[in-house]
Amino acid sequence: MALLTLxxxxxxxxxxxxxxxxxxxxxxxxxxxxxxxxxATRGLQRDFGVLRVLDAPIAEIGIAxxxxxxxxxxxxxxxxxxxxxxxxxxxxxxxNEAATISYRSNGEWCCPVVFRAPCGAGVHGGLYHSQxxxxxxxxxxxxxxxxxxxxxxxxxxxKSAIRDDNPVLFLEHKASYRRExxxxxxxxxxxxxxxxxxxxxxxxxxxxxxxxxxxxxLQAADAVAAEGLSVEILDLRxxxxxxxxxxxxxxxxxxxxxxxxxxxxxFGPGAELAAFIAGELFEWLDAPVVxxxxxxxxxPYAEAQERAIVPSADELEAAIRQVMAY
Amino acid sequence: MASASTAGSPPSVRPIEAPQAVPSAPSGExxxxxxxxxxxxxxxxxxxxxxxxxGAQGKAHFILTSRGHEAAQxxxxxxxxxxxxxxxxxxxxxxxxxxxxxxxxxxxxxVLAKRDDPFAGGRQLPNHFSSRRLxxxxxxxxxxxxxxxxxxxxxxxxxxxxxxxxxxxxxDGATAKGDFHEALTFAGIWKLPVIxxxxxxxxxxxxxxxxxxxxxxxxxxxxxxxxxxxxDGCDPLATYRAMAxxxxxxxxxxxPTLIExxxxxxxxxxxxxxxxxxxxxxxxxxxxxxxxxxRLRARLLAAGLPAAALDEWAAAAWATAEDALxxxxxxxxxxxxxxxxxxxxx
Numbered sequence: 001m002a003l004l005t006l007x008x009x010x011x012x013x014x015x016x017x018x019x020x021x022x023x024x025x026x027x028x029x030x031x032x033x034x035x036x037x038x039x040a041t042r043g044l045q046r047d048f049g050v051l052r053v054l055d056a057p058i059a060e061i062g063i064a065x066x067x068x069x070x071x072x073x074x075x076x077x078x079x080x081x082x083x084x085x086x087x088x089x090x091x092x093x094x095x096n097e098a099a100t101i102s103y104r105s106n107g108e109w110c111c112p113v114v115f116r117a118p119c120g121a122g123v124h125g126g127l128y129h130s131q132x133x134x135x136x137x138x139x140x141x142x143x144x145x146x147x148x149x150x151x152x153x154x155x156x157x158x159k160s161a162i163r164d165d166n167p168v169l170f171l172e173h174k175a176s177y178r179r180e181x182x183x184x185x186x187x188x189x190x191x192x193x194x195x196x197x198x199x200x201x202x203x204x205x206x207x208x209x210x211x212x213x214x215x216x217x218l219q220a221a222d223a224v225a226a227e228g229l230s231v232e233i234l235d236l237r238x239x240x241x242x243x244x245x246x247x248x249x250x251x252x253x254x255x256x257x258x259x260x261x262x263x264x265x266x267f268g269p270g271a272e273l274a275a276f277i278a279g280e281l282f283e284w285l286d287a288p289v290v291x292x293x294x295x296x297x298x299x300p301y302a303e304a305q306e307r308a309i310v311p312s313a314d315e316l317e318a319a320i321r322q323v324m325a326y
Numbered sequence: 327m328a329s330a331s332t333a334g335s336p337p338s339v340r341p342i343e344a345p346q347a348v349p350s351a352p353s354g355e356x357x358x359x360x361x362x363x364x365x366x367x368x369x370x371x372x373x374x375x376x377x378x379x380x381g382a383q384g385k386a387h388f389i390l391t392s393r394g395h396e397a398a399q400x401x402x403x404x405x406x407x408x409x410x411x412x413x414x415x416x417x418x419x420x421x422x423x424x425x426x427x428x429x430x431x432x433x434x435x436x437v438l439a440k441r442d443d444p445f446a447g448g449r450q451l452p453n454h455f456s457s458r459r460l461x462x463x464x465x466x467x468x469x470x471x472x473x474x475x476x477x478x479x480x481x482x483x484x485x486x487x488x489x490x491x492x493x494x495x496x497x498d499g500a501t502a503k504g505d506f507h508e509a510l511t512f513a514g515i516w517k518l519p520v521i522x523x524x525x526x527x528x529x530x531x532x533x534x535x536x537x538x539x540x541x542x543x544x545x546x547x548x549x550x551x552x553x554x555x556x557x558d559g560c561d562p563l564a565t566y567r568a569m570a571x572x573x574x575x576x577x578x579x580x581x582p583t584l585i586e587x588x589x590x591x592x593x594x595x596x597x598x599x600x601x602x603x604x605x606x607x608x609x610x611x612x613x614x615x616x617x618x619x620x621r622l623r624a625r626l627l628a629a630g631l632p633a634a635a636l637d638e639w640a641a642a643a644w645a646t647a648e649d650a651l652x653x654x655x656x657x658x659x660x661x662x663x664x665x666x667x668x669x670x671x672x
Contacts, residue, residue, distance in 0.1 A: 025485060051485050057515065062474050062508030069478020069492070072463040073412055075485060077478075093505075096468050097475075105456045105464035106447030107668035142669045165671035 004184045007177035009151035010040045010116075012184065013158040014078065018048050021076060024162060027054040028063060028080025028116075037082055038118055038177050064090035067113045068098050076112050076162060084119035084171055085131040098167035099142035110165045114158070119147075120173035120212055120262055121294075121310045126301035129174075130310075132263035132294070137169045138240035138272070144168045144193055145239040149214035151182045153237055156191030164193060173212045173262075180215070196243035198250075202232030205256040205320055208247055208273055210236040213260040213292075213316070220317035231320060239269055244276065251277055255286040256326075258319045262311060265293035287326035292319045356563060357629050363404060363425075363562045364622050364636070367396040368643035370421035371619055373430050376647045377437055377452075381597045385655075386437045389597040390453045392420040394560075394590040397618035398525050399495070400425045401562030402587070405569035412479040412492040413462050414472040415455045418525065419495050423455045426462065430647050434654030441660040447668075448660040461490075469530075470500035473509035473522065480518030480582070491519045491576040493569075499530025501546065502538045510584065514551035517581030521572045524584070525559060527591035532604040547584035559587030560618040590616045 004012065017024045026041055026048075032055035035042030045053035056063045060081060067077035081087045087094070094115060101111040121130035138145045146161055146168055148154035154172065161168040199214060200221060207217040214235050221231035234250050236242050251257055257277055259270040270291040277289050297309045352360055374393050381389035392399065399422035406413065408426045415422060420433065432444050436455075439448035445456040445464070456464035463479075465472050476494035483490050500506055501524060513520045524543055528535050539546070547554025555572075557564045565587055572583035590613040594601040601610070623636055 023486075051481075054481075054516075057508075057511055059508040059511055061504050062477070062512045065471065065474020065505060065509065066478040066481055066512050069414075069463075069472075069475030069480075070482045070485075071478070072475060073479040073482035073486075073490075073492070075478075075482045089504075092468065093471060093474070096466055097471055100466065101464060102671050103668050104446050104450050104454070104466065105668075106443075106445075106449060107672060108444075108456060108458050109464050110671035112671075 001183045001185060003181060004151045005178050006148070006151045006154045006172065006180040007038055007040050009155040009184050010158060010172060011042055011044070013155040014041060014044060015047070017159060017162045018044065018052065023074060023076045024078065025052045025054065025070065025075050026078045026080065027056050027067060029056055029058055029082050031055060031080050036080070038174060040172070041080070060086055060089035061093055064093035064098070064115065067115075068093060068101070068111060071111050071113050072109065078114045078116060078162060081115065081117040083129050084117040084133045085128045087115065087117050087133055090115070091136070094137065094143065094167065094169070095140050099140045102166065103142055111167045112165045114161045114168045114170050116170045116172065118174035118177070119171040120175055121299045121306065122175045122212075124301060124303065124306070125299070127298045130299035132261065134169070134171060134239045135263050135268045138269055142166070144241065145171070146193060146237065147171045147173070147211040147239055148237060149176070149211055149235050150180050152184045152189070153191050153197065155184050156189045157193065157237060160190050160193055168193070171211070176212060191237065193238045194241045194243060195237065196246035197235040197237055198246070199233040199235045200231065202230040202254065204230045204254060205258060205323055206232045206234060206250040206254045207258050207260060207316065207320070208234050208236065208250075209260040210239060212262050216260060216311070216313040216316045219313035220320055223317050224320055229320070229324060242273065247273070247277065248281055251281045252284050255284055256323045257285070258290045258292060258316065258323055260292040260311065260316050260319070263293055264296045265291055266296045268293050287323050290319045290323045292316050352563065352625070352629055359404065359566070360562065360622065361626060361631065363400045364626060365639050365643065366400050366425050367421065367619055367622065368640050369430060369646055370396050370400070370424050372643040372647035373424070373433055373650070374420065376651055378593070378597060380437060380651065386439075386452065388451050389437070390417050391591075391593050391596070392418050394527060394592040394613065394617065395525050396421040397562040397622065398559035398565045398587040398589045401565035402523055402569035402585075405566050405573055406491070406493060409460055411461065411490045412476070413460075414476045414479070414492065414494045415462060415465055416472065416496050416500070417451070417453045417465070417467065418497065419455060420453055422495060423462065427460050428455060428457065428462070430650035431653050434651045435657060438654050438657075439660070440654060440657045442657055470496055470503035470505040472496070473500070473505050474512065476520050476522070477509045477512045477518055480513060480520040480576075481516065483519050484516070489577050491521060491573050493521045493523055495523050495525065497530065498524060498526040498528065498535040498543060499533065499538045500524070501543050510550035510552070510582070513582040517579065519576035519579075520582040521569065521576060522582065522584045523569070524586045525589050526586050527589045529591055529595070531595045531599060532601070542586070544584060544586035550584070552582045552584055554584040554586065556586045556588065559589035560616050560621060562618070562622065592617060
């Protein structure tokens, strides 16, 4: 076991996979000599060379497309986008190409590419360094969307994503990079995609969340514990495909749900989860499903304005009280 | 074999090469090649014409064409190693596909969206070629998106120490797309073993090339640190030689090449298009005059091949095409219950 930050866990997962499989490559802007603007690829080019850890030009269509083409020819590429906000130029390559390759070739070809990017707000990043993009991509059939909340899951999920023969969008909340620190198992620690994690068992209300929502949930749960409220926290880990069985087990147990994410509310991932819960678990519910998300706005740079838009542990705590009061 | 280049060293830019000169009388070996290519061109043309008949009969929804492009595709594809080199086709690449080993029956299975369509199981529009065996990665309907894929396959060769080249076939309109720019940027910087083969027929559906590219297409190569060559795409020996030269460069580690092959589009973009709306009768007549099939036929006759043999080849091509269509028509349709299969690799 090692005590690592989330970004160190990402770095370790990349290192281990690069060592283990000569077909794994990493490409992206500043990943090589600099080691990534957040240090996620620190030391990798020194040890694996300029070709396998490649400094790409500012060309996101090319970064995604070259990764896809390399995968056709037998590599297992990890394509990094400097910020989730800059995945969008590659939207066509990811949505129209990567996500369709297996389907459109009737299963003859596949696309084992991991598209990685730091996402999320709370770092004075403004509109273009703060976005949560999982909603757009979770809507695409044939693409998996994964967001770890802690270092151990970051390592285990990233290793699994790299070994998955399908395209995976792997989002790492940038504020969690150094804030989240925890025990990370050594060696072959693999966390399966599509399986949620029960972070904390509870009896009164379920918080369904992922990524930065998990620390919010832990803080909110501790705040209400004094009043005797027992909060169950489910970390989806994979946003798509999400673990329906785990959600169902939890809702049948608590009958009250708050869904929390940093992405905008309107047409956000919580809308899908709420529809699933309301549609499939209606008779177990004692209250309407409550969602916590950003207030349908771009993320402003000025600190007070950003706090007015982006959710927080306090807001999740208020939502828990709201659902309990119904 | 190329050694790993560092990003710090500037790429060496080779001078633009002059268009290839072609001798008028083929050597014995060349004659043999030309005869074989002519037979493939006849088959491509027969399949093409039969596809349009099938479309007009309402048995298929969307029909594309490679008429006028055959010499460019077949000559160039003949310079590759099928099943080793990675070939990224587009929807007009039918003649190249036949040259590389795709069969007429497979093409008709695709046209008729049959269950055993080997490209897509009926999921894609016709002529979206795909074959693992032949290393033809599946292509989409989007224009130019496969160019970065070709760069990626070239990158894979460098990483794995392999000798294959990656080829991307595309039209003149594709050179306007961002994917073209980014693919050539990657390939030029990293000296990837990629050949970008543009079949310039002067049109992107109805939009002339002057409205797609502000400069001659082969001249763009200089901006990407690679040689650019413009050739007569209606001469299969010219396209063969240009591709062979580019392949030799790439295998020797000297990097990518942009080839612009001037061809003609003899019929409309697809059966959903009517080119008489934007191409005059005079222009279409001029295009017909450049049809690579009668031109090659004349060349073979001039070289001494008997007309009866050429006529027999043409009849055989039609018989092959008709037989392939009949077998495809008898094949089963896809099962609706399989509509969601293969969304993920199993």
